[in-house]
Amino acid sequence: MATMRVAIVDAEFAPRSGYEITEAEKKTRKVREGNRVWRNPKLIYRTDYPKPKPGPDEVLIKVKACGICGSDVHFLETDEEGYIIYPGLTRFPVVIGHEFSGVVEEVGSNVQWVKPGDMVTSEEMLWCGECNACRSAYVNHCYLLNDPANMTYGELGFTHDGAMAEYVVVKERYIWKINSLLNRYSSEEKAFEAGSLVEPTSVAYHAMFVRAGGFKPGSYVVIWGAGPIGLAAISLAKAAGAGKIISFEISPVRKELALKVGADYVFDPVELSKQGIEPWEKIMDVTGGEGADMHVEAAGAPSATLPQMQKSLAIGAKIAWIGRAPKAVPIYLEIFQVRRSQLFGSQGHSGWRTFGNVIRLMAAGRIDMTKIITSRFKLDEVEKAFERAHKRIDGKITIKP
């Protein structure tokens, strides 16, 4: 049997008391709230994992680059009781990795649009296409993807074997070609790096332009948090013609990257508070008292960010909400009426040609997400790569098989 090298996360299946685990979750181990079930996670590097074979609708991809996502890091970080931090859909053990690119090696008998040799990336949301959510175009909210009883659909690198591996298999329907990136980047190496960043960039695109409907050129845009998603949001805001881009971030590396990808102003909220200044005051200052036309939340810190947004909404402002935080925060609706403002919740990256448009922007050189990669590791150095990831000193860490 052919084998391959992979990075796996495994953990103990130990539902917390109070978590109403369903029969389906027990049976499939595909659980809805990972942080309430999985304990004592570990990262395992294996060299003897079975190489997958593509089914009739599937494509076998030789992985060339795969980013470490914040959620991968949260699989391995635990609370006081040893439970993982990541709160969402998970099924362990699983080969992790969902921000990737590679070359098609083999295709199944029903595959029509992709052929061996194509450079590709893939969506991470494995939607069914047939449930009422999917048929309403809400593929990011697919019923079967989230259904613990269904093992065909889910999330790549969360419930289904992902791309921190030599090879990965995905259905053709989730694949996007990135051959066009070769014309932009001088080397295949760089083109694959860019390709591995299509997924996180699409998360920001979906929130700002699909969910929130975008902004008019000249608008003032504020990005909260300059992690990879925030950095993608800054790049996209720049490409879309924002009048001014303001970002809030505490990490020195990420502050620098924010400027590199197009932010006009980057403020450190901790530094500001030492001077007795609140972020909203800076926004009002920089925008000449008009406020932000669009706020993008990519920090996952609603109790810190929402009050600041509420005090700096332009008339007609939009808030695009991406950051995840399983907690309730107070909202002051009066200000949303007075400032004619709206908040848009966003999840996922699929549908609406979002991947296609992000690839076009990259191919045209209007955004260059490879600037945010600050560390590169080989797959057999995956443990070292995660040691570094836990320190949070990078823009993006990329693994190459």
Ligand SMILES: [Zn+2]
């Ligand atoms: Zn991710």
Ligand SMILES: [Zn+2]
């Ligand atoms: Zn569906």
